[in-house]
Amino acid sequence: MKPYVIINAAMSADGKISTPLRKQTKISGADDFTRVDALRAESDAVLVGIGTVKTDDPSLRLKSEELADARVKAGKPAHPMRVVVDSHAEMPLDSDMFKKGLGEVVIVVSRAAPEEKIAALSEKTTVIKAGDTRVDLSEMLEMLGEMGVKQLMVEGGSTILWSFMSQRLFDEIRIYVGALIIGGKTSPTFADGEGFTEVDEFPRLTLKSAEKIDDGILLTWMKKE
Numbered sequence: 001m002k003p004y005v006i007i008n009a010a011m012s013a014d015g016k017i018s019t020p021l022r023k024q025t026k027i028s029g030a031d032d033f034t035r036v037d038a039l040r041a042e043s044d045a046v047l048v049g050i051g052t053v054k055t056d057d058p059s060l061r062l063k064s065e066e067l068a069d070a071r072v073k074a075g076k077p078a079h080p081m082r083v084v085v086d087s088h089a090e091m092p093l094d095s096d097m098f099k100k101g102l103g104e105v106v107i108v109v110s111r112a113a114p115e116e117k118i119a120a121l122s123e124k125t126t127v128i129k130a131g132d133t134r135v136d137l138s139e140m141l142e143m144l145g146e147m148g149v150k151q152l153m154v155e156g157g158s159t160i161l162w163s164f165m166s167q168r169l170f171d172e173i174r175i176y177v178g179a180l181i182i183g184g185k186t187s188p189t190f191a192d193g194e195g196f197t198e199v200d201e202f203p204r205l206t207l208k209s210a211e212k213i214d215d216g217i218l219l220t221w222m223k224k225e
């Protein structure tokens with residue numbers, strides 16, 4: 001069974017998730033970081049695209065030891081699994097994910113990924129294949145479900161978010177809107193990709209809540225079937 005998918009990201013008031021240089025940018029504050037850590041802790045896995053690994057090199061680690069302890073008491077691994085969507089097995093072998101944080105790292109590649117790169121990554125961690133030339137997210141979700149992932153948190157970036165949203169492979173969207181403007185027509189937005197042109201193609205949402213956190217707002221949307 002596919003996991004319950006929660007998309008979580010932070011964007012500026014003008015909808016950008018990073019600068020034109022695509023470098024990791026602080027958009028929210030301390031209270032929102034605590035919320036994100038708690039969402040990571042309640043998820044079985046957290047996921048990013050290879051683009052985010054190349055620009056931000058995130059460890060995706062759980063920061064709170066209390067939350068890790070609570071997971072253990074609940075019979076779960078102390079840290080959620082960390083998943084990278086990487087069609088061509090380009091995950092750098094010296095990524096922070098391999099150095100920091102304790103959750104299992106799973107690299108999802110396509111069946112076209114070079115075997116020597118898969119072999120090198122497999123020496124470090126778990127590699128699974130989904131999709132012929134690009135990672136097939138639907139197939140990947142089925143595989144993650146079989147691996148025991150019941151709740152998946154998708155953290156970005158904009159290309160992966162577009163794929164999940166345009167293929168309607170999500171249940172909830174939690175988007176933090178920060179009190180700043182980034183601008184720039186090449187800055188990544190909450191959803192890049194090719195975009196829809198027809199009104200009846202737009203995925204529709206229902207607003208569940210709007211909550212002020214730090215000096216911004218957290219919007220929680222549910223997918224409308």
Ligand SMILES: NC(=O)c1ccc[n+]([C@@H]2O[C@H](COP(=O)([O-])OP(=O)(O)OC[C@H]3O[C@@H](n4cnc5c(N)ncnc54)[C@H](OP(=O)(O)O)[C@@H]3O)[C@@H](O)[C@H]2O)c1
Nearest residue numbers: 009010017018022049051052087135156157158159160163
């Ligand atoms: N503010 C936030 O909350 C937040 C969070 C995360 C990231 N970011 C920002 O987002 C930016 C990175 O975004 P990005 O769009 O460049 O990269 P991305 O979405 O992290 O990764 C995109 C890459 O994933 C791979 N991929 C494999 N299968 C895919 C599929 N089915 N659909 C879509 N992509 C697939 C593709 O490369 P291959 O074909 O080579 O596999 C694609 O180029 C950075 O600036 C980062 O700072 C912001």
